[in-house]
Amino acid sequence: MFMTEWSASIQNAGCAVDWQKKLNLSLNNKQWSATIQPIAEKLANGIRLSVDDGVILYRHNNLSELGMLANLVKHSRFDNKVFFNSNVHINQTNICVLACRFCAFRRSKKQNDAYAMTVDEYIKEMDKFAEHIDEVHSVGGLHPDWDIDYYVKLIRTAKEKYPDISIKALTAVEVKHLSNLSNIDFSETLKRLKNAGLDSLPGGGAEILNDDIREIICKGKESSEEYLEIHRQAHLLGIPSNCTMLFGTIETIEDRLEHMDKLRKLADESSMLQCFVPYPFLPDSSRLPQAQLATANEILRTIAISRLMLDSIPHIKAYRMNIGDEVAELALHYGADDVDGTVRQESIMHLAGAKSSLNYGTYQLGKLVKDAGFLPIKRNTIYTEFNEFQVLPPKRIRRLSVIQS
Ligand code: SF4
Secondary structure (H helix, E strand, O other): OOOOOEOOOOOOOOOEOOHHHHHHHHHHOOOOOOOOHHHHHHHHOOOOOOHHHHHHHHHOOOHHHHHHHHHHHHHHHHOOEEEEEOEEEOOOEOEOOOOOOOOOOOEOOOOOOOOEOOHHHHHHHHHHHHHHOOEEEEOOOOOOOOOHHHHHHHHHHHHHHOOOOEEEEOOHHHHHHHHHHHOOOHHHHHHHHHHHOOOEEOOOOOOOOOHHHHHHHOOOOOOHHHHHHHHHHHHHOOOOEEEEEEEOOOOOHHHHHHHHHHHHHHHHHHOOEEEEEEEEOOOOOOOOOOOOOOOHHHHHHHHHHHHHHOOOOOEEEOOHHHHHHHHHHHHOOOOOOEEEEOOOOOOHHHHOOOOOOOOOOHHHHHHHHHHOOOEEEEEOOOOOOEEEOOOOOOOOOOOOOOOOO
């Protein structure tokens, strides 16, 4: 599918090639409120929304109208399709030299429940899921002793055993940490990881790309510019990546929009930022009492505004691990087109208070998409292969035998 009308290059990542034309038609066929009309006109004509437009959208009292606008943009790009993949999360260590104030996952080396997987232990984790997955998503703490050599060995061993499983691993701050420990620059670090078998970078660790805020919520992490530079260097080496936003800590609405603006400008350079994953800060077990926790209204609004602001990033994810299945279903009507993957095990969000179900198989995920009213499409990590997913219920085993033949 998607052979002619749908582009499957890394850059277009499954978008309809004529999506802007479709959008123009659908936006001009609707009546909009006086507040939304000028914004709809900009979108119809392919004019990028400004940060001020984003503020207007955040303040607009008609959430449904905002959702309709975002949904039209999503439909123009992807029609009724919603993407997911079959993956597992393996967090290789929870030992971390930093102590970000929102993080419930990290441990110091001396804590009882600190762990650090050997390469063999990591491969054994993969073994448990390998038959059912096409991606392993690995992020973890900044281990004080693991430099580039450890990760090259880990990735190379995993790739040699499972060449068909895509490795999406290491957030920007982990890349920076390896680079510092190994005394090599970002580009060389990424080059060695790529040569070992790294396929793509996840987007974690962006939080809010504002250094004053980062100083308070994640002191010691990479700076905003370093986050962007690490992704830029990855793109130059042909490694696609995702990007994220952690909202609902101490940032303002303008900070969120400036964050989106920085990301879309980076995406303009290479079109290799494939997916934006906005997720709210979860309060439990954390150390940020001044956080202004996001409401469901705000989560849906943020997803819709992401869709409208991020014209150069094709996919917007409803990250169900964090926002839960119910809000994720709704988010698909507010501009999101992806629900991530089966995940199967997850610590970072769940230690912070997430309640979303783990151990989802492709059937449950496809059903979630279908129940929300969309066509489930199973994709690969980098959005270049797509298959329509048939939601067939698992076969029931009838145990009651009435007639013996
Ligand atoms: S968010 Fe990452 S870098 Fe920060 S403390 Fe947690 S594990 Fe460490």
